[in-house]
Amino acid sequence: MYTEFFGLSAKPFDLLPNPKFLYLSKGHRKALSYLQYGVQENAGFTLLTGEVGSGKTTLLRDIINKISADVTLSMIFNTRVDGHQLVAMINTDFGLQTEGKDKVQLITELNDFLLEECTSNRQPIIIIDEAQNLSEEGLEEIRLLSNLEADNFKMVQIILVGQPELKQIIAKPSLRQLRQRISISCHLNPLNREETEEYIYHRLATVGSRDCVTFLDGVFDAIFRFSGGVPRLINLICDFLLLSAFVEESREIDMDLVQDALNELSFDDPVSQGSVFESPGRDHQPMNSPIDLDGRLARIEENYAKLNANRSEKEAILERLSSQGSILEYLINQQQNQFSQFDGQLKKISAQIDRLRQTLLVDSKRSSVEESILHRSKQD
Known part of the structure; x- marks a missing residue:
């Protein structure tokens, strides 16, 4: 709407996590380096945390765009699932059939798939966004997946991404084995x-x-x-x-x-x-404060969405009015054209009447002259 006015090719402050707009602050540059290192070195478990809206997903998309062709990727966004559903989603992302299979079958087939990928010199990576929503059961399932390894290398790299409370969850004594497997951890601070x-x-x-x-x-x-x-x-x-x-x-x-x-x-x-x-x-x-930032952002985004809805409604009304105005302008032009044609016809008729009147006047004068001559002739 305003892009043309400011000479911009697109909206500069769109809310979508577009890596084209990635701004590398000191913290973002450090996190990106850690993620790239983890991918290149097949580091096993990598943890990335940050406040809601801090740019975690944008960093992930930048990493994904730069991933080489020999990487097989599974990226999970829906994390409000149990352990069975989580494994099924990962298998589906890797292109494996999951319908009608229990968790043991799913894990067995995933293990076979990962082994096949590694023997083919391909690097499987599992990225789990919004990981703070996972239950302890789901996180434990992720830990068990990290146990899938060959004699001298990890068969899968796992990147956990979430809000700061993810660290608090992982710090629980019941998840210490998961915590011990995290080799790279970084946190995104606000600008x-x-x-x-x-x-x-x-x-x-x-x-x-x-x-x-x-x-x-x-x-x-x-x-x-x-x-x-x-x-x-x-x-x-x-x-x-x-x-x-x-x-x-x-x-x-x-x-x-x-x-x-x-x-x-x-x-x-x-x-x-x-x-x-x-x-x-x-x-x-x-x-x-970090405690209320999530709620504050949610309320502000809700107000922003309402304002955008009102803006869209007003634009639709203006568009309808503009359309109606165009129709009205067309009708007026048509009427004006008709009036112009009618006016031209009136002028032609008026000119014909004037010529007829002149002709009648001439004929009348001629008749008067002829009558006068005839009258004189009779007197003579």
């Missing part, structure tokens, strides 16, 4: 104030120019305070700010636009809203 500014400019430059819009004093500080440095929240507010600037036909984003945007996006929390406009120092940390 700091400087990284937040660079992140915004990076996404603008990816689809156009970082100078397509001007952010006035205090705007980046407010965005950082509101988002806590979480990329998904930064995307939410920046998308709304660009839309607001487009509506105002302005290429500048000031604090008034930020205030309006935050009032629309935020929920009823005077303390939070008040803190957004305080000026943080260079090393100031965001005020959002």
Whole structure:
């Protein structure tokens, strides 16, 4: 909607985890290096954690896009399943038949498949996103899968990805064997104030120019305070700010636009809203606590979805009005054409009447002259 106004090829702050927009902060660069090392060295178990919206899935997609042709991948997103269902989903992803088979059969066939892949010099990788939703039974099943190994190498590499509570779950005594198998572990922290500014400019430059819009004093500080440095929240507010600037036909984003945007996006929390406009120092940390960030993000995304729905509804109404206006304009033009044709006909008829009137007048004068001559002749 606003991309043409700002000269952008696409929306820079879309919520989809698109690796094209991957911004490598210090923390993201470290996590990406760890993941790449784990894949290249077939490290067995790798753990990646981070707050909701911190960019974990974007990192995963970047890794997947760079995976070599000799890798066989299974990627699981739905983790609210039991152990049997989890193994079935992994087998299905690897192209194995699962219908009507119990867990023992599934694991046996998975083991045979992994052994065959390894003997064919292919590297099987299982990526499980949102792993914090797995039950202890599911996590234990994952540990047992990691036991599938040949004499001198692991037959499968497993990457667990989840929110910070995943570490707390794995720390339970009942899962110590799983914890002991994790060879690489990294955590994604939110962006700091400087990284937040660079992140915004990076996404603008990816689809156009970082100078397509001007952010006035205090705007980046407010965005950082509101988002806590979480990329998904930064995307939410920046998308709304660009839309607001487009509506105002302005290429500048000031604090008034930020205030309006935050009032629309935020929920009823005077303390939070008040803190957004305080000026943080260079090393100031965001005020959002990890405990309530998930809930806050969910509420803000809900408001954002409602605003997008309202926007879509208004655009549909405008489109219908525009269509109706086009039809009305067509009818008016048709009427004008008909009136023009009728007016032309009237002018022709009027001209014919004038010629007829002139002819009659001439004939009348001629008759009068002839009668006068005839009358004189009779007198003579």
